């Protein structure tokens with residue numbers, strides 16, 4: 313069957329708008345929300361706008377490159393796909409589609425523990441190693457088996473998410489009765505009836521529940537017992553000793569995700585993390601936390617070159633990527649930006665999101681008079697006084 317021509321998407325916001333029309337409300341709301349008042353969710357994006365760029369002219373802009381490295385791996389641009397739970401509900405087999413798009417583009421893909429497609433599913437449909445994100449769970453047995461499965465799937469790094477010992481509340485998920493597969497209620501059926509292409513694709517796949525968990529965790533043989541498992545499984549008493557233990561068990565490259573304080577960044581460097589991600593989980597955990605981009609300078613000061621620093625939360629454009637890199641991050645991640653693309657147009661939509669961000673990064677770099685993404689620095693920016701001090705109102 314010939315594929316419908318893709319609409320013209322010129323920016324990430326175009327993808328978001330189309331995604332909103334195409335995807336059941338329950339899953340759109342799941343992605344497009346933050347915890348409680350959503351203050352941090354909003355500020356993650358708006359704080360980027362306080363930083364201005366320094367335009368340069370009459371600089372030879374030929375032969376530009378966005379190529380770089382993240383944890384020693386070559387990347388076409390320093391923008392990885394962040395772990396996003398339930399990606400396979402935004403579009404059928406969504407994790408496989410996103411991983412394939414990332415591989416073709418030459419950027420890292422991070423698979424979430426809470427994915428619909430399993431580690432094995434994604435490995436089977438890709439040819440290069442991807443990264444695997446783990447939540448810190450109490451069950452040692454399950455954790456060890458997750459590491460073994462990730463190793464068998466040839467994952468080249470583990471991303472340990474440390475900011476979810478307890479779950480931040482997103483009001484809409486409760487009101488919508490979020491679940492995977494979606495529960496059939498009068499409301500959800502009425503909504504899905506308006507999302508026919510999404511539904512038809514979903515009927516064609518068998519992957520509609522949590523592929524890494526169902527059938528693997530004790531006592532979770534069918535999806536209905538999963539919510540109980542999630543509530544009970546997360547390790548409330550997580551500490552640095554435990555994170556160091558994961559490093560030992562895994563024995564490979566390890567990235568600590570969810571760092572928002574200079575002290576915590578230092579601790580991560582001390583346990584020998586290969587990288588940290590300055591992240592507030594896209595504003596989904598501690599509402600009222602400072603935006604990631606505003607925390608970046610203090611964290612850079614605290615760790616210097618002791619550990620590679622990455623950043624996520626709020627990136628919606630190549631300009632945002634450039635600002636994070638110029639403030640010292642070696643790599644960035646996008647969560648919602650590619651999820652919008654996936655929901656709008658599947659694998660091609662993820663590719664489109666990456667193309668948009670790449671082009672914006674490349675052109676912005678050029679107009680700042682830079683030809684190599686690795687040379688970006690504070691000299692490219694006008695950062696308002698007090699930006700690095702969250703007590704100062706911008």
Ligand SMILES: Cc1cc2nc3c(=O)[nH]c(=O)nc-3n(C[C@H](O)[C@H](O)[C@H](O)COP(=O)(O)O)c2cc1C
Nearest residue numbers: 343394395396397424473593594625626646647648
């Ligand atoms: C819908 C959704 C689901 C997410 N699921 C996970 C997850 O399973 N594990 C995780 O470590 N982070 C998860 N995150 C956080 C992302 O990895 C990332 O930190 C965040 O999306 C970055 O912010 P951005 O969406 O503004 O780019 C999720 C984010 C979204 C939007």
